[in-house]
Amino acid sequence: MPGASNTWGNCATPVVQYESRVDAQEFANPYDLAPGGPPLPTYDEANASTEIAPHQDSPTLSEYDVYAIPGLYAQSAMGHGDASEAHTQPLQPAPEPVPWINDGQMPYMVPYSDNSKEVVSSGHSDDMDSHYILQGLVNGYDSTIDHAASDEDVPIRADDEESRFLEEDLSEHYGRIPERQPRRHRTLRRVPLRDGHLVLDCPVPPKLLEKQAIQEGSEFTHMRYSAVTCDADDFEKDGYMLRPALYNTPRETELCIVLTMYNEDEKLFARTMHGVMQNIAYMCSLKKSAMWGEDGWKRVVVCIVADGCNHVSSRTLSVLAAMGVYQEGVRQTEVQGKPVQAHIYEYTAQVSVTRNMKMLSKERGLVPVQILFCMKENNQKKINSHRWCFNAFGPVLQPKVYVLLDVGTKPCSRSIYRLWEAFDRDANVGGACGEIVALKGKLWHGLVNPLVAAQNFEYKLSNVLDKPMESAFGYITVLPGAFSAYRYEALKNDVMGHGPLATYFEGEKLHGGAGNADIFTSNMYLAEDRILCWELVTKRNCAWILRYVSSAQAETDVPHEIPELIAQRRRWLNGSFFAAIHSAIKFTYIYRSTHSTVRKVFLHIELIYLAIQLLYNWFILANYFIAFSILTDSLAHVVHWVHVPAVICSYIYIAFVIFCYLLSMGNRPAGNKLGYLLSIIVFGLLMLFMMVSVIYLSVTSVMDAVRETQPNAIMSNPTVVRVFISVLSTYGIWLIASLLFLQPWHMFTSILQYLLLSPSFVNVFNVYAFCNTHDVSWGTKGSDTNKVPHADLFVPGNVVEVAMPSEPTDLNAAYEDACHILANKPVRTRPGKNMEQYQTDYYAAVRTNVVLAWTLTNAALAIAILNLPYHVHTVYLAFLFYSVAALSFFRLLGVIAYLVAKLFPSKQVPQV
Known part of the structure; x- marks a missing residue:
């Protein structure tokens, strides 16, 4: 100036x-x-x-030549953590x-x-x-540079101690920025x-x-x-x-x-x-x-x-x-x-x-x-x-x-503006989220990894079915923390200190060890963003709603390895399960809000839908095995030589479910990658066998109906009707919803990987999640109380040095x-192993009770259905198909309602 x-x-x-x-x-x-x-x-x-x-003058180059010893230079210049200041030697500036x-x-x-x-x-x-x-x-x-007393003619071997030090110190560092020269x-x-x-x-x-x-x-x-x-x-x-x-x-x-x-x-x-x-x-x-x-x-x-x-x-x-x-x-x-x-x-x-x-x-x-x-x-x-x-x-x-x-997570160039625009257009919007897109890389090479492809398909299904349907009702069960937005006024607590933020930050006390919460509450706060969404919509004397903005996209990197994916899903599944129970039990919170009567009716309808989904998620282990057994048994009735392979596959299915229990109760995913990989491969092969059975039975049933002389023989055949409805309620609705959003490519690039991994999502991930309900940690980040190596000089009064x-x-x-x-560019090294947190006997006991209840109820259902006459099997399978179809059509209606509302936006003022 x-x-x-x-x-x-x-x-x-x-x-x-x-x-x-x-x-x-x-x-x-x-x-x-x-x-x-x-x-x-x-x-x-x-x-x-x-x-x-x-x-203080540093030693001269002849006295202390750090450039002649690469390991010493690296060790001095790139210190770690608390010890770096203690042994960092003064380095000479560049010659x-x-x-x-x-x-x-x-x-x-x-x-x-x-x-x-x-x-x-x-x-x-x-x-x-x-x-x-x-x-x-x-x-x-x-x-x-020519160094004094340096052996420049002798090459440094890769196994030299100095070389090893140099390799280690070029890897990732944490804390302060390493200095090349002294200040x-x-x-x-x-x-x-x-x-x-x-x-x-x-x-x-x-x-x-x-x-x-x-x-x-x-x-x-x-x-x-x-x-x-x-x-x-x-x-x-x-x-x-x-x-x-x-x-x-x-x-x-x-x-x-x-x-x-x-x-x-x-x-x-x-x-x-x-x-x-x-x-x-x-x-x-x-x-x-x-x-x-x-x-x-x-x-x-x-x-x-x-x-x-x-x-x-x-x-x-x-x-x-x-x-x-x-x-x-x-x-x-x-x-x-x-x-x-x-x-x-x-x-x-x-x-x-x-x-x-x-x-x-x-x-x-x-x-x-x-x-x-x-x-x-x-x-x-x-x-x-x-x-x-x-x-x-x-x-x-x-x-x-x-x-x-x-x-x-990288927001696309206009995504943040699109999120803000949702708040500007509707003064009743208290929270909004955009579309989370799995990072696929250049030319979508990331889809070569089946884990990435399956997650890509799963994200897309959520973005074209679940999020739009929930947005049409005004309550989205979760706004992803990776990319979401909230109106600050909606989050604020009241004068008594009660409100969404107060409830949200209760999770910090629980996971910080300051609270004496039960295991239900601790698991519920693994999905504290779901708690925040529920508290915001049901805030006392307010009428806030949540919106999904499909035009706001953000790319995020999904787990590429099995241990990372299992650990992530453990937190997601347990948190969402217990948070869903919480919202179902606390449904009366709706009445403390000032939502209109019509909105409250819609919220009740959505809660009933979520309760049914919760019930299906509880019995998904049994229903998946029942569907597998009935379909393979039906194939054996048509093709007799398949009877023995079908029985063997059923025993393999049961054996690997037990194997997943043993792995989940005693091994971390990172500690037994081979066991989890083997389980995923076996369940993928069993899913392939079930898909072949479905296709063969469907084609056979249709061809038998065509041979009938009656004109309406095809549609009157119950097997053909069930096949038609089940295909339409799954693949058909998936395709229709994707086409409505003009995003159908995942149906061609990722659907096969998703189908082959779907039994692993049910058996491997769910079993691991329920077997680790006692673990309420986030799995990767611990707390510390270490200080950086930096001290202040204290001067009495209102001045410091x-x-x-x-x-x-x-x-x-x-x-x-x-x-x-x-x-x-740093040399990437494998991260060190983290010690598992000590778990209390109380949490372990509750874990055992939850696992026993879940396993016994699923086993009881499977045994009861499979030991009934064959015609009962058909009735139960038809019930599953029709109920799943009804839920899928309900989601599709929500998607259509969301798109219709999007075509006719209106700027709204807050409700009084």
Whole structure:
């Protein structure tokens, strides 16, 4: 800013002379901008007893040559977790300066020529005009330097200890970003606190600022860091503020887009984040919109919540650092003796990083994006991350709509706008979701994996049948946490503290060990998003409804391995089963709402349908075996030589069901992959035998009817009628619904894989889920209480001393470190095994009782039906066919109603 005497070294509250009041407001500490707040006392840095940490010279290259020992260099530069600070050795800077392309560009290099040791042109195409590939930073450090006392003629063997260290340290890292070189200036600064809060305005690296289209304004020139020492529920009460609320005219937040992550890698994060930035750019391109337009980005805040400092990927932090959001060395763990609960970084980014680690900016149509990065100190699970977004940031930002995304899920370019549009058109919409699409890869090569193909078909069925039908009634049983949206006003609790959010966050207490819940409640909260949907629709004195937006799509990566899929379905099946029982028991909650009489009637009809579905799901194990036995027995009556193979197949079926019980009671899926794989293969072969039986019996029955002389002989044949209805109620309705949504391709690419795996979904997944009802964990993420290796110096009074980089050289060096991490592809290693959580005897006993009840009732039904006369078998099978057909036609009617309502949209006002 012209006329400002500011220096890059002043990260806190420096003494600066400005030409205008606007400049002073732009660069002042954000707390000074709070309306009504008293100004802070002037902090005279010249008179303050600020000391510069003495720089200790590192050993010379001849004394300590880290470049001659690759393993030592890697071990020193890329430390892990708590031990990294303890044994990290000071490294010398590069012997030669890094040959940047020019002074105005960020340190991303084009291909490097080993022969000329010069930067050569890469021949930019149109796609390369507005970005630079994150590569070549390591080329600035020439590995061909002559080292003193180095054995350059002796090649390093693959089994050398140093090589092994190098391989390990190039793998995924978690926690802080590894440094290639020591910080030359780590300054101790005295920072005044206000109400005990540590807030730092840190300048962004000059090399990043030079590449940005907008270079004025504190939200573009400074990253704001806040060390939060309170719980999420006390964030506003303790006086913490966020940057959008600190302007003279606070910005109104229309959308708050929440991204939750744990240890996802940089590609998954960049994929999601870039998709979000494309959506915001699309909304800003709507020039005629009253809400959006050119400055529409000021109405959007992207909130990224990382679940634990020690678990977030260092490469993901490097992506955030490359965007200017994160700075290494700023984070503090204590403020005047109080432990920090969360670290908040706020910055308005103008640069996006794609999945291929390419930088895009305004030249590619992107707009500035307000980013709030909250990195929790400890791992406390995803539901706690949502509590920070709803209970901590919500009261400060007051967004109209929350959009929830999981890192790894990429929203399509207009999906977020389509979700917001559903709330804008109908003021009664309290929640909405879009279509979750399984990621199939280029040319759909992912469908080669039968697990991916089966899940693709399952997702499509849900999106063309279940979600539209439920949306027509106004109550969707679950809005997927991976891609959904909620109206903040609908989620708020009442003055007594009761409401959807209060019920939703009960799950955090239960799974955190703070509550003494029974096993029913604990399993129910495995699907806490279902509980939230039910509480929202039945909210007291309100009439909120849920909507499905088919035009809003988001791609997500589905499990590719059997253990991952089984563990996921265990949580889904148990959570949905117990949550369905909860909504059926608590159906009277409907009467506390203010829905119209017609809406309440529709909700009752939907609950009856869901209760019937619940009953079928309980007896699905027996019904599947009964259908298999009857069909194979019928084939044996027609083809006599098939009798022996049919009996053998029935015994194999029973044997592998028992085998699944034994596996589920004593083995984790990851611990016995071969056993589960064998079960899935065998059940697939048995399903193939059943499909052949059905086709042969159907063709035989039709041909026998054709031979009859009566004109109406075909339709009067009961076997032909049952076959016709069963085929129409399954494959026919699947195809009709898919054609209505103009998405029929899964019927040709994934239906066979789905049919062959369907008995495994019933027998393997259901058996494992019920046998593990005592396990109420999420299966993959544990809690931790470890602190990052970072300590604060305590100064009595309202001032603290913090050590942080401040010089432009160090800011650029830290920025280059982040880019250096992204320039090198990590060597992927297998994740370590997690210890199973200790389960109480009570949970184990209840598990046994539930499994016994489920098994005995299914066995009793199967034995009773199969020991009755043959004509009773036919009657029962006909009952199953007709009832399934009726439920399928009911779903189809719901789909048609949804599409008709979609053709005639109407803008509605809230009901009084």
